[in-house]
Amino acid sequence: MVMDPAYIAQIKNLMEWEAARTAPPEGFPHLPDLPAGRYTSQEYYDLEQQHIWKKSWLFAAHIDEVPEPGCFMKWENTGDPIIIVHGMDGKVRAFYNTCRHRGAPVVTQEKGRSPRLMCGYHNWTYKTDGELVGVPDKQDFTGLDMSCRSLIPVKCERLGNLIFVNFDDEAMPLKEWLGPVCDDLEEFQLDKIRLASRYSFDLNCNWKVAMEANMEVYHVPFIHPDTVSPLVDHRRNVNTMFANGHARMLAPAPADTDREHTRAIDSPPEWQEIDTVGEFGRTCTQSYTLFPNWVSPVSNYFVPPLVFWPTGLNTTRLELITMALDWGDGPAPDLWTVPDETKPNGRNMSQIILEDTQFGEMIQKSLESDGFKGVPLSYQEARIYSFHQTCDKMIGLDNVPEHLAVEQVIGDEWVYPNDPRVAQMEQLEAAE
Incomplete structure (x- = not known):
């Protein structure tokens, strides 16, 4: 289901409102520091294993x-x-x-x-x-x-062609779990896209450290100065939080960008186009977090999820997957990896993924030192805080020790279809 024109116009206006604001939206809560032990504590890791991975799709x-x-x-x-x-x-x-x-x-x-x-x-x-x-x-x-x-x-x-599992016999149906995200994804023809490539790489950091590098654009100007930054205006990014920990980001290209190259990842011209994709998938970096471990940009050429699996308290397996419409007799598309005979399966991670993962091991060592006390998050990183809130909800708020818990400060008023930013934007427009 393609987004309706009124919603598209609203998001476009929000992009400009985000770029112009000088503070977080009125009423947006202060985000308390994330406790350090959420990345280093075996106790919290065991709770994740028992609850998050046993109850999520x-x-x-x-x-x-x-x-x-x-x-x-x-x-x-x-x-x-x-x-x-x-x-x-x-x-x-x-x-x-x-x-x-x-x-x-x-x-x-x-x-x-x-x-x-x-x-x-x-x-x-x-x-x-x-x-x-x-x-x-x-x-x-x-x-x-x-x-x-x-x-x-x-x-x-x-x-569609994607297969999900859930170890909880009482789990809600998959489409109910995904909610509005399921409607958003209809335009990407999940029932027709094929699996083009799927490779795994081991990272020496907690799975959340690895995943969170892909859940905000605050880092883009600094980590991706020559790859993503020229194609993504992080100040005009619009984040949307959904129920069950899912989220979406819509980041337009900078105003002076060549309109033929408007996404963080370009599409080879020989790929078959998904002709049902709407305006944002064609002109913006449109990306979804599916709780707990899927992050994927999507476009009119591909659905390429990054999927993060904990293999230990401080180790992660990252799956890099490319899905696209049928490529015929040509080589299968592979968005995230490049040939390298010295690496697993003869592949290495692409430049963008190498940039996102380059600090993982060093970050993990820092997290495990006495110099790490907790994580202060900005409004731009609200998707990460919302993700942590959902982690604790899945574990059970009464099951998380107080010293490891996050405060549930982002309320339902900030979860789709609610969005206080819209009223604030409209009030500002009316006053001008």
Whole structure:
């Protein structure tokens, strides 16, 4: 669903209002310092593992990775061994990769295709819908009810060609979780875009340190002086916060920028255009944070998410993914990485990603020193504070120790569809 003209006009006016303001919007709360331990405390990390990663919808795969009935793939990005299976009935499902007999992995290949899933330990066999259908020497098991021994499912839903999982059986549906963001993303044809590339890189810092570098444009003039800064006017950026920790940024190009190059990342001319994308996706840097770990600019040529996975308290795996419409017989598009035989999978991160990740390890060392007491955030960095508020809500406000908690100061009045900036802008326009 393309944004309606009235909303587009409102956002454009907000861009100019943001550039002209001399202080945060009236009534915007003071943001207390984020406690240092949120990046360095094993106690807080364990709470994240127990609650955030067990209750959130997580991007797991693209349908191109399990394209046909019978295709399966292993997925272990949160530590739990999972199988994603394209069932013989056409439905995509997820299961714990754990045989109901002695707990051996049912699947040991990274990917494959079979009408049945067979555990190699004792050949217990399952259909692609998880049903147990084969047990060797079944007569030797007393009272074995095969109907109660199916593979244990993990909640799995699709958003177009994208596959998400959630370990919480009681989780709200994926589209409800995404809310208005789901409507925004319709114009990018998620049901048609293909998986062009997917590479992982290990970073030596807490996952939030790595992710937060992509959740504000305050740093752009300093970290990206020659790459992003010439194409993004950080003073005219408009942030929007949504329920459940999601967020959007819309940053126009500087006024004097060549209109043929108006986004932070240019599109090779040979790419097929997504013709349903609206004005902002064509002329601005339009980017979404999907809680907890997805950040992606989007445009009329690509959907290229950066996905951050904690592998330890101070280590992170960064997935760099490019999705685009069919590229035919040409080379698959890859927005975020470049050839480098000395790096994992023969690829290295692009210049922009190298700039964003260059300080991660050094930052982490500083965070772990006695010189780090907490994080003061500006209005420009409000998306980060809102993200931390949602982290604590997912954990449970009563479960977070006081010395690690953030104050819930950004209220619903600042969450879409509410936006006090609009009334303030209109009052200023009326007074002129």
